[in-house]
Amino acid sequence: MNKLAIREEVGQKLLEWYEANKRDLPWRRTRDPYAIWVSEVMLQQTRVETVIPYWERFLERFPTIEALADAPESDVLKLWEGLGYYSRVRNLQKAAQVVKERHHGIVPDTLDEMRALPGVGPYTAGAVQSIAYDLDVPAVDGNVFRVLSRLFLIEEDIMKPKTRKTFEDLAEFLIPSGRAASFNQALMELGARICIPKNPRCGTCPVQGPCKAYAEGVQEELPVKEKKKPPRPVDMTAALVRSGDAVLIRRRPDTGLLAGLWEFPGGERMEGETLEDSLVTHLRESLGITVQPLHLFAQVEHTFSHLHWNMRVFECDLLTGEVRVSEDVRWVALHDLETYAFPVAHQKIVKQLGGLI
């Protein structure tokens, strides 16, 4: 079969399947480009079921571009707490400020203008432009990589940057004219529900017929992907410093891991250092205070994609008379901790503190 005939068949079969099988997701009930944009950013590395409640709360609290642009960053992070990859929402807010100031609060309706916004790459730009503005542009996410690699038996490593153009060109070629919104979502929906990573449901797949990987029986071997290395183990310390009903917390720096979130002060143990010495040094250097670790309060394990924290939390005496509080260092009553955005690793500590209230 020639290329144009396959394009015809895949387009028709996928659109038909999608119309009959698409899930009723909240962001599919709106045409608001901003609301769709928020959903795409949340969905970047997070599954649908997780995103739904976050999206509802976020749109309720920040219903417009302007509301998001004008909000305190701490409020924005609090609504993102637990979703991970916090730079996503910091960039989203920066982008909202650009849209407010330079685009009259209207999400731009061209690929190039959208791509120029912070946090907007080829996928997000394509998804928003096609879904919200009906532009015939591709939106290639991990699902689409998987579906197309199987459908056309493409064995290039999808993790390699140069491979992206191959898939984008193919995805664009396949778009039935004027139907990018449904077609792009159909490809992703197929990847999420039928053409899944393990044990794909080829028996109920609408494009089993033209699928080259299925014909060869190699669907389980695709897509080809380089293995990533295991998380690096890191010994962490954290201090539980109490004063009456309050505990000492600080805000993490504006860049790097967990930027802008709050935590119990501490840090990475250096080689050859004891946990206690490490903790004392960290608090002296970052907060200018001297503490005496008393006893182990909790041990928390947390795995990131690239790190594994083994965090020991010590209850400490404060030897310094006074702590210089600031924008980033605060005494907070136990029952007020919930108003601050913490990484999940530190939420585990907060949870254990709950027993003390």
Added chain:
DNA sequence: AACGCGGGGGA
């Protein structure tokens, strides 16, 4: 091109 960046679900 290589690396940093979180967290959750399913087998």
Added chain:
DNA sequence: TCCCCAGCGTT
């Protein structure tokens, strides 16, 4: 418990 899921920015 182990293994899997990946877009974007920075360097």
